[in-house]
Amino acid sequence: MALIPVADALAAILDGAVPLPEQMVALDAAFHRVLARDVAALRTQPPQAMSAMDGYAVRAADAASVDARLKVIGEVAAGRPFDRPIGPGEAARIFTGGVVPDGADSVVIQEDTVVDGANITITEAARKGQNVRVAGVDFRKGDVLLEAGSRLTDRDLSLAASMNHPELPVCKRPRVALLATGDELVMPGSDPGPGQIIYSNGYALRALVRAEGADTIDLGIAADTVEATTAGIRRARDAGVDMLVTTGGASVGDHDLVKQSLEAEGVEMTFWKIAMRPGKPMMHGRLGGMRVLGVPGNPVSSYVCALLFVVPLVRALSGRSAIRHVRERALLGRELPANDSREDYLRARLQTRADGALVATPITQQDSSLLGHLALSGALVVRPPFAPAASAGAPCEILRLPE
Numbered sequence: 001m002a003l004i005p006v007a008d009a010l011a012a013i014l015d016g017a018v019p020l021p022e023q024m025v026a027l028d029a030a031f032h033r034v035l036a037r038d039v040a041a042l043r044t045q046p047p048q049a050m051s052a053m054d055g056y057a058v059r060a061a062d063a064a065s066v067d068a069r070l071k072v073i074g075e076v077a078a079g080r081p082f083d084r085p086i087g088p089g090e091a092a093r094i095f096t097g098g099v100v101p102d103g104a105d106s107v108v109i110q111e112d113t114v115v116d117g118a119n120i121t122i123t124e125a126a127r128k129g130q131n132v133r134v135a136g137v138d139f140r141k142g143d144v145l146l147e148a149g150s151r152l153t154d155r156d157l158s159l160a161a162s163m164n165h166p167e168l169p170v171c172k173r174p175r176v177a178l179l180a181t182g183d184e185l186v187m188p189g190s191d192p193g194p195g196q197i198i199y200s201n202g203y204a205l206r207a208l209v210r211a212e213g214a215d216t217i218d219l220g221i222a223a224d225t226v227e228a229t230t231a232g233i234r235r236a237r238d239a240g241v242d243m244l245v246t247t248g249g250a251s252v253g254d255h256d257l258v259k260q261s262l263e264a265e266g267v268e269m270t271f272w273k274i275a276m277r278p279g280k281p282m283m284h285g286r287l288g289g290m291r292v293l294g295v296p297g298n299p300v301s302s303y304v305c306a307l308l309f310v311v312p313l314v315r316a317l318s319g320r321s322a323i324r325h326v327r328e329r330a331l332l333g334r335e336l337p338a339n340d341s342r343e344d345y346l347r348a349r350l351q352t353r354a355d356g357a358l359v360a361t362p363i364t365q366q367d368s369s370l371l372g373h374l375a376l377s378g379a380l381v382v383r384p385p386f387a388p389a390a391s392a393g394a395p396c397e398i399l400r401l402p403e
Contacts, residue, residue: 002273003273003274003275003280003341003342004271004273004274004275005274005275005343005385006274006275006276006308006343009271009274009282009284009309010308010309010312010324012270012271012284013270013284013291013293013309013312013313014312014313014316014323017291017313017316017317018316018317019034019036019171019316019317019318019319020171020172020173020174020242020317020318020319021171021172022036022037022169022170022171022172023036023169023170023171023172024167024168024169024170025167025168025170026166026167027157027160027161027165027166027167027168028157030152030157030160030167030168030170031152031153031154031157032151032152032153032213033151033152033168033170033171033173033213034149034150034151034152034170034171034213034318034319034320035146035147035148035149035150035152035168035169035170035171035319036148036169036170036171036319037148037169038144038146038147038148039144039145039146039147039160039163039165039168039169040141040142040143040144040145040163041139041140041141041142041143041145041163041164042141042163042164042165043141043163043164044135044136044139044140044141045136045138045139045140045162045163046133046135046136046137046138047135048081048099048100048135049099049100049132049133049134049135050097050098050099050100050132050133051076051094051095051096051097051098051099051100051107051131051132051133052096052107052131052132052133053096053107053109053131054094054095054096054109054110055094055107055108055109055110055112055113055131056070056072056091056092056093056094056107056108056110056113056120057076057082057086057091057092057094057098057100057101057104057106057107058070058086058090058091058104058106058107058108058126059086059088059090059103059104059105059106060105060106060126060127060128060129060130062088062089062090062091063091063106063108063122063125063126064125064126064127065122065125066122066123066124066125067121067122067123068121068122069119069120069121069122070089070090070091070119070120070122071089071090071091071118071119072090072091072092072093072118072119072120073086073090073091073092074092074093075092075093075094076092076093076094076095076098076099076100076101077095077098078095078096078097078098079097080098081098081099081101082099082101084101085101085102085103085104086101086102086103086104087103090103091104091108091120092104094107100132105128105129105132106126106127106128106129106130106131106132107130107131107132108122108124108126108130108131109131112124112126138162139163145159145163146159146160146163146168147321148319148321149319149320149321149322150321151213151318151320152168152170170319171317171318171319173213173214173215173318174209174213174214174215174242174243174314174317174318175214175215175216175217175239175240175241175242175243176209176214176215176216176217176241176242176243176244176245176310176314177216177217177218177219177235177236177239177241177243177244177245178202178205178206178216178217178218178219178244178245178246178247179219179220179222179229179232179233179236179244179245179246179247180199180201180202180219180220180221180222180246180247180248181221181222181223181224181228181229181232181246181247181248181249181257181258181297182199182221182224182248182249182297183223183224184196184197185197185198185199185221185248186198186199187199187221188200199221200299200371201247201248201295201297201299201302201303202218202247204299204302204303204306205245205247205295205302205303205306205310206218208303208306208307208310208311208402209245209306209310209311209314211402212311212314212315212318213314213315213318214243214314214317214318217236217239217241219232219235219236220232224249224257225257226257226260226261226264229246229249229257229258229261230261230264230265232246233261233262233265233267233287233292234265236290237265237287237288237290241290242289242290242291242317243290243291243292243293243310243313243314243317244287244290244291244292244293245292245293245294245295245306245310246258246262246283246292246293246294246295247294247295247296247297247302248296248297248302249294249297258283258294259272259283259294262283262285262287262292262294265287266287267285267286267287267292268285268286268287269283269284269285270284270285270286271283271284272284272294275341275342275343275385276308276342276343276344276345277342277343277344277345278296278298278300278301278304278305278345278366278368279295279296279301279304279305279308279345279368280296280301280342281294281296281301282294282295282296282305282309284309291313293305293309293310293313295309295310296368298368298369299368299369299371299374300347300367300368300369300370300371300373300374301368303374304345304380307325307380307399307401307402308325308345311325312324312325325399327382327397327398327399328358328397328398328399328400329358329395329396329397329398330350330357330358330359330360330379330381330395330396330397330398331357331358331359331360331393331394331395331396332359332360332361332362332381332390332391332392332393332394332395332396333348333349333351333359333360333361333362333392334361334362334392335389335390335391335392336362336381336383336389336390337389338386338387338388338389339383339384339385339386339387339388340385340386341385341386342385343382343383343384343385344381344382344383344387345380345381345382345399346362346363346366346380346381346382346383347362347363347366347373347374347377347380348360348361348362348363348377348378348379348380348381348398349361349363349376349377349378350378350379350398350400358398360379360381360396360398362381363376363377377401378400378401379398379399379400379401380398380399380401381396381397381398382396382397382398382399383396
């Protein structure tokens with residue numbers, strides 16, 4: 001199979017990916033969940049005119065001049081409205097959040113008055129509407145304030161509560177299973193034998209998809225046999241996951257058995273080679289409702305492929321309105337040679353110059369096994385196929401790495 005362009009690979013992966021079904025969750029469980037439908041306010045906020053300050057509710061016409069003298073006829077606290085209107089020459093002591101009594105149209109702050117028994121003298125002229133939060137100044141019943149596809153922030157939860165929603169309709173979380181392959185892999189904390197390496201890919205990938213709102217299932221490490229690999233695939237299928245991500249075994253060596261195992265289990269393969277670097281041996285297919293993505297075993301290739309392809313799919317299944325990564329413009333921190341037929345994703349350090357310009361400096365060693373450089377990088381410099389040589393200071397496109 002010919003190498004498929006990155007854009008075509010992503011389009012194939014996202015083809016038919018629709019949000020998972022809706023479920024209702026309590027507000028405290030809704031943080032960073034994705035709204036399944038628009039949510040409108042169930043009430044008007046504030047429902048009545050409220051005082052924005054501690055002071056006196058008055059008729060502005062009665063307090064329009066300094067030295068105006070008014071009779072205090074009662075007190076208004078938050079949650080305890082006054083039981084009679086304010087008439088000419090009258091005032092009511094009022095506290096922040098108190099309902100402005102009928103007849104009053106202004107609140108004079110207490111610092112602008114002098115108290116004399118049951119009377120006050122105005123020391124700063126009032127104006128109509130002063131220090132009054134009018135009914136509906138925040139929102140009105142029926143206003144759509146939270147839109148489908150948005151990922152709920154902490155501020156959204158506070159807003160939803162104020163809208164009088166004790167729970168919200170969200171899309172179910174995608175369930176992602178991860179299956180590593182390779183006889184050479186041992187777990188962290190082990191004492192690796194000859195030829196063995198510490199397994200690291202799964203920790204980054206699980207963190208990456210969890211940060212996007214997915215739940216994960218760890219299927220462990222499968223040996224380099226068709227039997228062990230197919231057993232892992234069956235476990236993912238039987239668990240009813242939405243997505244299976246395999247790591248390793250996606251190349252063309254005699255021991256790279258993932259594609260063979262996937263096909264043996266009935267996975268319909270869409271592609272298995274991408275015109276990109278790192279990450280050429282990347283696979284995609286489907287098994288019923290389960291989507292399968294096979295990322296390479298080299299740590300950097302694994303991470304870059306997961307970022308570029310797994311993350312957008314998780315977002316699509318989660319119901320997010322913004323699915324694709326947003327690229328930014330920057331300046332190259334060093335010169336780069338001409339590119340070949342594959343799209344390059346170069347690890348780079350980011351720096352903001354004194355003049356505000358963003359500078360991306362690709363590291364010199366781009367080997368896909370070097371995790372240390374990946375951890376220190378802030379972005380990937382994206383270079384299209386056959387990009388000409390570029391000098392330091394030339395504009396470039398970058399994809400920021402998650403913080």
